[in-house]
Amino acid sequence: MHWLTPRPEGLFCTPGDFYIDPLHPVSRGVISHAHADHARPYHQDVFTTPETLAIMRTRMGEDRAGTHQHEIAYHERFRLGDVTLWLAPAGHVLGSAQIVMEYEGQRAVVSGDYKRSPDPTCQPFELVPCDLFVTEATFALPVFRHPPPQHEIAKLLHDVALFPERTHVIGCYALGKCQRIIALLRQGGFNGPIWLHGALKPVCDLYQRFGIELGDLRSATGATKAELRGGIVLAPPGAIADRWARRLPDPVVCLASGWMQVRQRAKARGVELPLIISDHSDWDELLQTCEETGAAEIWVTHGREEALIHALAQRGIKGRALRLVGYGDEDDDTPAEIQAETVS
Template sequence: MRVTPQGLYCIPGDFFIDPARPVPMAVITHGHSDHARPDHGRVLASAETLAVMRIRMGADRAGRQQQVVAMGEVVTHNGVQIRLVPAGHVLGSCQVVLDWQGSRIVISGDYKRRRDPTCALFEPVPCDVFVTEATFGLPVFRHPDAGAEIGRLLESLRLFPERTHLVGAYALGKAQRVIALLREAGWDRPIYLHGALLALCELYESLGVKLGPLAPVPVPAKRGGGGLLAGEVVLAPPSAEATAWVRRLAEPVICAASGWMRVRQRAKAKGVELPLIISDHADWDELLDTVAEVQAPEVWVTHGRDDALVHALALRGIRGRALHLLGRGDEEEDQAPAEVVAEATA
């Protein structure tokens, strides 16, 4: 493997993994925009990831040739065996397992180790080189149980029935996971969605992920009207909280579902009243546990807090290498600004 301006390049196979620029052949781990870019020639991915790409960028830009690779299926290209296994990040997310001349490298993409009712659980694969993310690669990041965080949301709904609870959640993966967790906790009322979340929730439903009754946030009867949906749950992109759209809602409790809500300053800066620490990435302990499970003597870190993780690996006798891939962390749970890191490490 070689690091290029386009991203990770498999030399003998002559293809890229999650390239940042259009290339002749790309293997895509999942549908978030910092990994799945438009206008490649040939795209290999899971059926779900290709469906997400078509929704987000249009069928004509999701790869001129789109090849579905089933989980566990082996595709050979220029002598390199390519296999996809679940990454547990979002629906259809995969690790890419490459075997060539007796050596194996696994590119994790983004991943989490917690159970998620909307996607398959991460599967560790023993390898010679493991390529990992490190979004939450600091010891301070130890994610609580997601079910307990949903319990905090339900308790707030009980305490403030006169207010709408507006949960900021990313459109792909996080929104659907929050909905599914609410259903598991017994919330059977309609969940209301900002228009930006509708298409991907409908796609999840079409792919067999049951989300229960959903509805778009209604338009007020008169211009400038508000006070809608008291006592209800509304999901919206995090950016919606700063727009006039939010005035439709009844004195909203601003919530946010993100691993970064572990950092008080982050929540305060964003005006979050009820931070929900729900992450779709591995935390510090899970990163280290995963490295131990795959038994790789060498670990490459694509993005995140690579310095801390590489140092921790060295103490365990594992060779670490920071790749500094450009363009990663632009979506799902973006990189922490310096002041957030300062607080987290204090």
């Protein structure tokens, strides 16, 4: 599709004169979601969902979230240049969106990060038929087939019951994974207090302001060892291996990530109880989505591009690797200012 072009700043739409998830400050950016590798500061005009803008303001400050901030509700059509756009739910985190663009009778959809499995803390993924689909490929290898998240939560709760004197500390990033784990714990029947590292609280508060109920949340930083014994503590991944975690009584170190499917990763990080809970689509979901869009061409970005392109070719679908540089994975989301808090 000639009117979409990869540039160092990100994917550029020529007739609309805007970038999607630009990596450097630009005059106009359409943002898929608020994770730090997709939502960068200091753009001039920013177009995204109200939830994403609220998270951006919370995490980076009002002045850094964009000079002119435009809140776009899901399915609300708007125009930039000669292009008509609208945002469809991506199912990744609160406010996450696919960017749908229509120009000269063609429709292109940029997925951003997305998942197909149910998540009580955000709008579910919505399939949008299109001519061109630009998909992420974080877990685009056949080895990545994520189990139901309820299975992983049941495994965690069983371990909590088995070791009532130990504190279970779960490494999870601040936006999306933390709130999803809390909601899954509540669905699994855990109604007690959940203790939070200070870096996780602002986004949890924001989720609750948007009507996502998370129950009894308490600060782990000021809690006594007696209060934390037998409890569940959530913290950024960097904090679970840091001196911050030494205050916890005999901790069981857990990490919630799609990468926990790889045992070597869990072992290398000293994880005793790996939890395979991902906010990205797995191998089967990626292939399913690419086929169901009906797109004649699939562009693949920030992930295992070659494997997915090869699998699509076997299905008669043309694929292209965009090789955009600068997008991370789900364990690398925490901004520098939040990473600094993990050593406090």
